[in-house]
Amino acid sequence: MQDTLRITEVFYSLQGETRTAGLPTVFVRLTGCPLRCQYCDSAYAFSGGTVRTLDSILEQVADFRPRYVCVTGGEPLAQPNAIPLLKQLCDAGYEVSIETSGALDISAVDTRVSRVLDLKTPGSKESHRNLYENIGLLTANDQVKFVICSREDYDWAVSKLIEYGLERRAGEVLFSPSHHDLKASDLADWIVADNLPVRLQMQLHKYLWNDEPGR
Numbered sequence: 001m002q003d004t005l006r007i008t009e010v011f012y013s014l015q016g017e018t019r020t021a022g023l024p025t026v027f028v029r030l031t032g033c034p035l036r037c038q039y040c041d042s043a044y045a046f047s048g049g050t051v052r053t054l055d056s057i058l059e060q061v062a063d064f065r066p067r068y069v070c071v072t073g074g075e076p077l078a079q080p081n082a083i084p085l086l087k088q089l090c091d092a093g094y095e096v097s098i099e100t101s102g103a104l105d106i107s108a109v110d111t112r113v114s115r116v117l118d119l120k121t122p123g124s125k126e127s128h129r130n131l132y133e134n135i136g137l138l139t140a141n142d143q144v145k146f147v148i149c150s151r152e153d154y155d156w157a158v159s160k161l162i163e164y165g166l167e168r169r170a171g172e173v174l175f176s177p178s179h180h181d182l183k184a185s186d187l188a189d190w191i192v193a194d195n196l197p198v199r200l201q202m203q204l205h206k207y208l209w210n211d212e213p214g215r
């Protein structure tokens, strides 16, 4: 029996988020998630999908001849075979990132992978799932993200930024407005007013293509 993963979609688009925003990227979206963030824009990946071998996924990625590959979901780390997939993507020479909820242990992820750790805010309704041990594992190759729903979430994110010195642990600290919950310009104004060492992140793909799956 070959190693398999349940996959919702593989597509080529512009990275809409993180430090590689705007760069052509292949996305591998794994099916299933143990969380239920109230704002989740990828709920179509909670179920369904297709069981595929790692080899078939790697072949489809290679057909796009990408430089960047992003493994997302759903929650990619909920499937144990995400770990060998990430390693094999690195071995194939791609610049690999993973988007993860921070609710699962990231220690087995290949250190060549940029781990984009989303610390879940109270407004997500899943902040009780945060595994704070993950923060001690972060390096300059990793990124921490807060998806912010309100001024209360912003104040909470600032308190975590200070408590853990996140800008010294990770290469990027990203503050992203929760789409439909918070105006990006409000978040921008707060970041400037507080002179924070963080990067405002917009979800570029939503401005380009609204909220279509597979873009």
Ligand SMILES: C[S@@+](CC[C@H](N)C(=O)[O-])C[C@H]1O[C@@H](n2cnc3c(N)ncnc32)[C@H](O)[C@@H]1O
Binding pocket: 033, 039, 040, 041, 042, 072, 073, 074, 075, 076, 099, 100, 101, 102, 118, 145, 147, 176, 177, 178, 179, 180, 203
């Ligand atoms: C769909 S999740 C998949 C990966 C993983 N489960 C996670 O939460 O990081 C990818 C990223 O999209 C963010 N996201 C989902 N819905 C969003 C929304 N409505 N506005 C802004 N970001 C959102 C998540 O918080 C996460 O950082």
Ligand SMILES: Nc1nc2[nH]cc(C(=O)O)c2c(=O)[nH]1
Binding pocket: 013, 014, 015, 016, 017, 027, 042, 072, 073, 099, 205, 214, 215
């Ligand atoms: N273009 C594009 N960029 C993205 N970056 C992260 C995504 C995600 O859903 O995890 C995503 C997505 O769905 N589309």
Ligand code: SF4
Binding pocket: 033, 034, 035, 036, 037, 040, 041, 042, 043, 073, 074, 075, 101
């Ligand atoms: S952890 Fe990620 S995929 Fe799961 S519900 Fe939250 S945003 Fe959606």
Ligand SMILES: [Mg+2]
Binding pocket: 041, 042
């Ligand atoms: Mg998305």
